[in-house]
Amino acid sequence: MNKRTYVYILGASHSGSTLLALLLNGHPDIATVGETDPDGRIDAQGYRCSCGEVLKACPFWQEVAQRMRARHSRFSLDHFGTSLRCRRAPLANRMLRLEHRGSAAEAVRDAMLSLSPGWRRSKPDILRTCRDLAETVLEITGARVFVDSSKRAHRLKFLLDLPDADVKVIRIVRDGRAVALTYMDQDAFADAADPRRRRGGLGPDAPATRTVLTAQQAAAEWMRYIRSEEHLLQRLAPDQWRQIRYEQLCDDPAATLEGLFHFIGVAPNTYEPDFRRAAHHIIGNGMRLDATSAIHCDQRWRQALNAEDRRQLILIAGKALRQLGYA
Numbered sequence: 001m002n003k004r005t006y007v008y009i010l011g012a013s014h015s016g017s018t019l020l021a022l023l024l025n026g027h028p029d030i031a032t033v034g035e036t037d038p039d040g041r042i043d044a045q046g047y048r049c050s051c052g053e054v055l056k057a058c059p060f061w062q063e064v065a066q067r068m069r070a071r072h073s074r075f076s077l078d079h080f081g082t083s084l085r086c087r088r089a090p091l092a093n094r095m096l097r098l099e100h101r102g103s104a105a106e107a108v109r110d111a112m113l114s115l116s117p118g119w120r121r122s123k124p125d126i127l128r129t130c131r132d133l134a135e136t137v138l139e140i141t142g143a144r145v146f147v148d149s150s151k152r153a154h155r156l157k158f159l160l161d162l163p164d165a166d167v168k169v170i171r172i173v174r175d176g177r178a179v180a181l182t183y184m185d186q187d188a189f190a191d192a193a194d195p196r197r198r199r200g201g202l203g204p205d206a207p208a209t210r211t212v213l214t215a216q217q218a219a220a221e222w223m224r225y226i227r228s229e230e231h232l233l234q235r236l237a238p239d240q241w242r243q244i245r246y247e248q249l250c251d252d253p254a255a256t257l258e259g260l261f262h263f264i265g266v267a268p269n270t271y272e273p274d275f276r277r278a279a280h281h282i283i284g285n286g287m288r289l290d291a292t293s294a295i296h297c298d299q300r301w302r303q304a305l306n307a308e309d310r311r312q313l314i315l316i317a318g319k320a321l322r323q324l325g326y327a
């Protein structure tokens with residue numbers, strides 16, 4: 001069996017990964033369903049697919065479920081079985097949730113996980129389910145490259161062991177001040193433009209999906225993601241990953257995508273500006289439910305953050321912002 005190209009989008013939450021997934025999905029050889037670990041989010045209350053339909057009623061997802069059940073009898077749209085979790089081994093479960101850290105800390109994590117019989121049993125099964133989800137989506141769409149926009153570095157650490165896969169990584173970075181603002185007020189700055197489509201598509205009366213953070217907490221959270229990504233990238237060969245900026249993607253999507261298509265190994269001249277014209281069935285940020293294909297660079301932090309918030313952000317994240325070329 002030839003190795004499949006499995007592209008993983010790595011980045012802090014609210015850095016543009018869902019936009020990037022939608023744009024990549026416009027390429028005929030690429031297919032994505034956005035994030036591949038939605039367990040706990042798709043519940044009976046009606047999480048919406050990017051096509052606008054309640055996910056469980058979306059014909060695409062029903063077909064995915066039917067085909068997946070032929071491979072994994074316990075697969076359901078409530079429970080994909082793709083979470084890197086080990087319910088019956090609480091210690092292993094805690095280890096699995098930790099952000100990716102330096103090589104010494106990761107060696108300790110690996111050693112402890114190797115002592116867990118529950119995790120040793122679960123891991124191959126979870127990875128096969130992840131691989132088969134990708135295969136199923138590729139079968140249905142007729143594409144040959146799968147994109148996973150799960151973002152988190154510690155998930156990628158384990159997906160690097162996916163069977164029969166050539167894993168390539170696109171890191172997307174965004175100005176940490178813009179990202180921090182989304183953690184300070186997710187509803188207003190990081191969800192669907194239409195309030196009725198926010199909070200998973202359930203509307204403003206549904207429970208908030210995230211805790212509101214102060215500027216210091218938001219900066220610290222962004223820094224946790226950035227450090228975790230940087231530790232992970234050190235494990236990769238230089239030709240295994242590319243880095244783009246959210247701002248660059250918005251300012252010149254055609255050129256940015258052309259570079260990525262080349263990196264992924266598909267025809268590089270197939271950018272579709274009206275990216276919502278194609279069918280998308282994506283799990284991810286609330287912008288998946290927006291109606292417009294117009295891409296504009298969200299720079300609202302420049303007005304929305306007060307002087308004290310900015311001072312706190314620079315204090316905590318200034319060095320990383322400079323290293324990434326933002327300050």
Ligand SMILES: [Zn+2]
Nearest residue numbers: 049051058281
């Ligand atoms: Zn759908």
